[in-house]
Amino acid sequence: MKRLAMKSTHRRLVAAGAMIAAMSLVLVACGSSKDSGTGGDSKQQGSPAAVDEALKAGGTITYWSWTPSAQAQVTAFEKAYPNVKVNYVNAGTGNDHYTKLQNTIKAGSGAPDVAQVEYQALPQFALPGSLIDLRQYGFDQFQSAYTPSTWAAVHAGEGLFGLPQDSGPMALFYNKEVFDKYGLTVPKTWDEYVAAGKKLHQADPKKFITNDSGDAGFATSMIWQAGGKPFTTNGKSVTINLADDGSKKWTSEWNQLVQGGLVSSIPGWSDAWFKALGDGTIATLPTGAWMPGVMESSVKAGAGKWRVAPMPTYDGQPVTAENGGSTQAVLKQSQNPALAAAFVRWLNNGDGVKTFLASGGFPATTADLKAPEFVSKKSAYFGGQAINEVLTGAAGTVAPGWSYLPYQLYANSIFGDTVGKSYQSKSGLDDGLKAWQDALVAYGNQQGFTVNG
Amino acid sequence: MARRQEAKGWVFVGPFLTVFALTFLAPIGYAIYLSLYRDQAFFGGSVFVGLDNYAEVLRDAKFWESAGRVLAFLVVQVPVMLGLALLAALAIDSARLRGAGFFRIALFLPYAVPGVVAVLMWGFLYGDTFGLAADLNKLLGTDAVQPLSGSWMLPSIANIVTWEFVGYNMLIFYSALRTVPGELYEAAAIDGAGAIRTIRAIKLPALRGAIVIATIFSIIGSFQLFNEPNILRTLAPNVITTYYTPNMYAYNLSFAGQQFNYSATVAIVMGVFTAIIAYVVQLRGSREAL
Numbered sequence: 001m002k003r004l005a006m007k008s009t010h011r012r013l014v015a016a017g018a019m020i021a022a023m024s025l026v027l028v029a030c031g032s033s034k035d036s037g038t039g040g041d042s043k044q045q046g047s048p049a050a051v052d053e054a055l056k057a058g059g060t061i062t063y064w065s066w067t068p069s070a071q072a073q074v075t076a077f078e079k080a081y082p083n084v085k086v087n088y089v090n091a092g093t094g095n096d097h098y099t100k101l102q103n104t105i106k107a108g109s110g111a112p113d114v115a116q117v118e119y120q121a122l123p124q125f126a127l128p129g130s131l132i133d134l135r136q137y138g139f140d141q142f143q144s145a146y147t148p149s150t151w152a153a154v155h156a157g158e159g160l161f162g163l164p165q166d167s168g169p170m171a172l173f174y175n176k177e178v179f180d181k182y183g184l185t186v187p188k189t190w191d192e193y194v195a196a197g198k199k200l201h202q203a204d205p206k207k208f209i210t211n212d213s214g215d216a217g218f219a220t221s222m223i224w225q226a227g228g229k230p231f232t233t234n235g236k237s238v239t240i241n242l243a244d245d246g247s248k249k250w251t252s253e254w255n256q257l258v259q260g261g262l263v264s265s266i267p268g269w270s271d272a273w274f275k276a277l278g279d280g281t282i283a284t285l286p287t288g289a290w291m292p293g294v295m296e297s298s299v300k301a302g303a304g305k306w307r308v309a310p311m312p313t314y315d316g317q318p319v320t321a322e323n324g325g326s327t328q329a330v331l332k333q334s335q336n337p338a339l340a341a342a343f344v345r346w347l348n349n350g351d352g353v354k355t356f357l358a359s360g361g362f363p364a365t366t367a368d369l370k371a372p373e374f375v376s377k378k379s380a381y382f383g384g385q386a387i388n389e390v391l392t393g394a395a396g397t398v399a400p401g402w403s404y405l406p407y408q409l410y411a412n413s414i415f416g417d418t419v420g421k422s423y424q425s426k427s428g429l430d431d432g433l434k435a436w437q438d439a440l441v442a443y444g445n446q447q448g449f450t451v452n453g
Numbered sequence: 454m455a456r457r458q459e460a461k462g463w464v465f466v467g468p469f470l471t472v473f474a475l476t477f478l479a480p481i482g483y484a485i486y487l488s489l490y491r492d493q494a495f496f497g498g499s500v501f502v503g504l505d506n507y508a509e510v511l512r513d514a515k516f517w518e519s520a521g522r523v524l525a526f527l528v529v530q531v532p533v534m535l536g537l538a539l540l541a542a543l544a545i546d547s548a549r550l551r552g553a554g555f556f557r558i559a560l561f562l563p564y565a566v567p568g569v570v571a572v573l574m575w576g577f578l579y580g581d582t583f584g585l586a587a588d589l590n591k592l593l594g595t596d597a598v599q600p601l602s603g604s605w606m607l608p609s610i611a612n613i614v615t616w617e618f619v620g621y622n623m624l625i626f627y628s629a630l631r632t633v634p635g636e637l638y639e640a641a642a643i644d645g646a647g648a649i650r651t652i653r654a655i656k657l658p659a660l661r662g663a664i665v666i667a668t669i670f671s672i673i674g675s676f677q678l679f680n681e682p683n684i685l686r687t688l689a690p691n692v693i694t695t696y697y698t699p700n701m702y703a704y705n706l707s708f709a710g711q712q713f714n715y716s717a718t719v720a721i722v723m724g725v726f727t728a729i730i731a732y733v734v735q736l737r738g739s740r741e742a743l
Contacts, residue, residue: 095709099708106711127495128494128495128496214690236496264582267687267688267689267690270688271577271583272583272584275582275583406495407494409709410709410710410711413705413709413710414695416686416694416695417694417696420691424692446493446712447494447496448493448494449496
C-alpha cells in the first residue's frame with residue numbers, strides 16, 4: 001500500500017517539477033517570434049504636404065510615453081484637432097517600455113504609431129529600421145529650432161528619427177548648507193572637486209561629496225564631458241574604445257573618489273538616496289538639467305539648501321555633456337505615419353512645447369531656452385536662485401560629436417556586471433571599462449554588427 | 454466492443470489533453486525549437502545552429518557561476534529551512550505548546566505575504582544607510598552589519614527565503630503528523646516510550662514522505678530563485694549581477710539582450726538539471742522509505 005502511494009506521489013512530483021520548469025520556459029517563449037518585421041526596404045514615401053493633409057483628414061493613432069506631461073499634451077492636442085484621436089498608453093518606465101516596444105517590433109504588430117524614445121536608445125531602434133526617417137516629411141527644416149546637441153541626438157547615421165523633446169545638459173547641484181558648514185568652495189575644476197570631496201569626508205566620515213555606485217548613464221555622460229568618443233557607428237560597423245583620452249581623463253579623477261571611499265554607494269533613485277539628498281549626506285550631484293523638478297517633488301527636506309553651479313571641468317573652460325532626454329519617434333509599423341509625424345511635430349515643434357514647459361520640463365528648443373521669462377525665473381526651492389541661467393548656459397556648452405552605441409540599452413544593463421565590480425572592489429575603473437568593452441564587442445559581433453574594440 | 458470503450462476514453466481525456474498540450478507541451482516544444490536557432494537582434498536573420506547553443510551554455514562561465522551559486526544556496530538554505538520547519542511542526546503537534554493555533558498561523562503568515570512585498574520589506578530592513586541594519590550599526594558603534602554587501606548577500610537572500618517558506622513547509626509536516634493514528638501513540642505509551650523515542654520511532658518515519666516532497670519543492674524553488682535577487686538588485690546593483698541566478702540570467706538574456714535563443718537554452722539546461730537532481734533525491738528518499 002505504502003509502496004503504491006509512494007509511486008503515485010513520485011509521478012506527481014516529476015510532473016510538478018516538469019510543470020514548473022515549463023512555466024519558466026513560457027516566459028522565455030512569450031518574448032519571441034521569428035518574423036522580425038524590421039526589413040529596411042519597405043520605406044514609405046511621404047512629403048511635407050502629406051503631414052498637413054493627414055491632420056485635416058484626421059484618424060486615430062496610439063502614443064506610448066512615460067513623460068509626466070504626456071497626458072496633458074494628448075488632451076491639448078485632441079482639443080486643437082478634434083478629428084484626431086490619440087490613444088495614450090503608459091507602457092512602463094524605461095526598460096519596461098523598451099521591452100514591450102521591442103516585443104511588438106519583433107512580433108511585427110502591436111507597436112504604437114508614436115513612441116517616446118530616450119536619446120541613448122534611439123540608435124537601437126533606428127538602425128535596424130524600426131523607425132521612420134522624418135526627413136521625408138521635411139522635418140530637417142526644423143534644425144535651427146533645437147540645440148545642436150539634441151539635434152545630433154535625434155539622428156542615427158544620416159537619418160532623422162524624431163524631434164527633440166527635452167534636454168539634460170549637466171550642471172553641478174550642490175547643498176549650500178553643507179558647503180558653508182564645512183567651508184567648501186564651489187569647485188570649478190575636477191581637481192578642486194576631488195579636493196572638496198576629501199576635505200568633506202575627513203571632516204565628517206558620514207558625509208560624501210556625491211553618490212556613485214556605478215551608473216551607465218552617468219559614466220557615459222562623464223566620458224562625454226571629458227571629450228571622450230568611445231562609440232562610433234558606421235552602418236553595421238562599430239568601434240568601441242573605452243580607453244580613449246576622454247575616458248582616461250574621467251577615470252583618473254573619478255578613481256581618486258571611488259578608491260578613496262569618498263563617494264557614497266547609495267544607489268540613485270532609491271529611498272535612501274532621496275533621504276540622503278535631503279539630510280546632507282550627499283553634498284553634490286553632477287546631473288542633468290531635469291533634476292530640479294525631481295528634487296522639488298521627491299526631496300522636500302532639501303528645500304532652500306540646494307543651489308546650481310556649472311559643471312566642474314578639467315581645464316576650467318566651460319564644457320558639459322547631456323544626461324538623459326527623450327524624443328518622440330514614428331514607428332515603421334504605423335498605419336498612418338503622416339498623422340503620427342504631425343503629432344510629433346505638434347508635440348515638439350508646436351503648441352505641445354508649451355504644455356511640456358508648464359509641467360516643469362527642461363526644453364530642447366532654443367527659443368524657449370532663450371526666453372527671458374524662462375531664464376530669469378527664480379526658484380524658491382533653490383533659495384531664490386535663477387537656476388535656469390546656469391542650466392541654459394550649460395545647454396550652450398555641450399561637447400559636440402558624441403554618439404551612443406546602437407545597443408546602448410543592453411550595454412547599460414550589463415554595466416553593473418563589469419564596471420560595477422570595479423566600483424565594488426575599488427580596484428580602478430579602467431579595468432571595469434575594459435571588461436565592459438570586451439563584453440560589448442562580443443555581444444555586437446553576435447548580433448550582426450562588425451565590432452572593433 | 455473493447456475498441457469502442459477505448460474511443461470513449463479518449464473523449465473523456467480529450468479536453469484535458471488538449472489543454473495539457475497547449476499550455477504544457479507546446480511551450481516546452483517551442484523553447485526547444487528556439488534553442489536550436491540563433492537569431493541576430495540587429496542584422497541578419499535566424500540561423501539553424503543545431504546544438505551549438507547547448508555547447509555554448511556548457512562552456513559559459515556566467516552560467517556555471519549562477520548555477521554554482523544556487524547550488525550553494527540549496528545545500529545550506531534548504532536543510533536549515535526544513536530543519537526549522539520540522540522543529541516547529543513537532544512542537545505544534547506535541548500538544549505541549551500553549552497557543553499552538555496561534556503559532557501555526559503566525560509561522561504560516563509570511564507565506565501569505567506576496568513575495569515582492571516581502572523582499573521590499575526585507576530590503577528596507579537590510580539598508581545600511583537608513584534601515585534596521587544602520588540602526589544596529591549605530592547601536593553597536595560599528596559598521597560591521599552590511600546585509601547588502603558582497604559576501605553577505607547570499608545569506609541575506611537565504612534569510613528572506615527561509616522566512617517566507619518555513620511556515621509553508623511546517624504546514625506540510627504538520628498535516629502529515631495529523632494523519633498518524635492515535636493508536637500508535639497509545640501503543641508507544643504502553644510500551645513506555647518517551648517523547649523523544651516517540652518522535653524517532655513514530656513521527657519521523659511517518660514524516661518521511663512529506664520530507665521528501667518538501668525537499669524536492671525546495672530544490673526546485675532554489676533553482677528557480679529569481680524574485681528576491683531581482684528586487685534586491687535595485688538596492689545593490691553591483692553585488693547582484695544580471696546572471697546572479699540561472700533564472701535571472703535567462704530573463705536578462707531575453708529582455709535586456711534579446712538573446713531569446715540562448716535564453717531558451719539556458720532555461721532548458723537548467724530545467725534538465727533541476728529534474729535530474731529532484732529525481733535523484735526522490736529515488737533516495739523512496740528507497741529509504743522501503
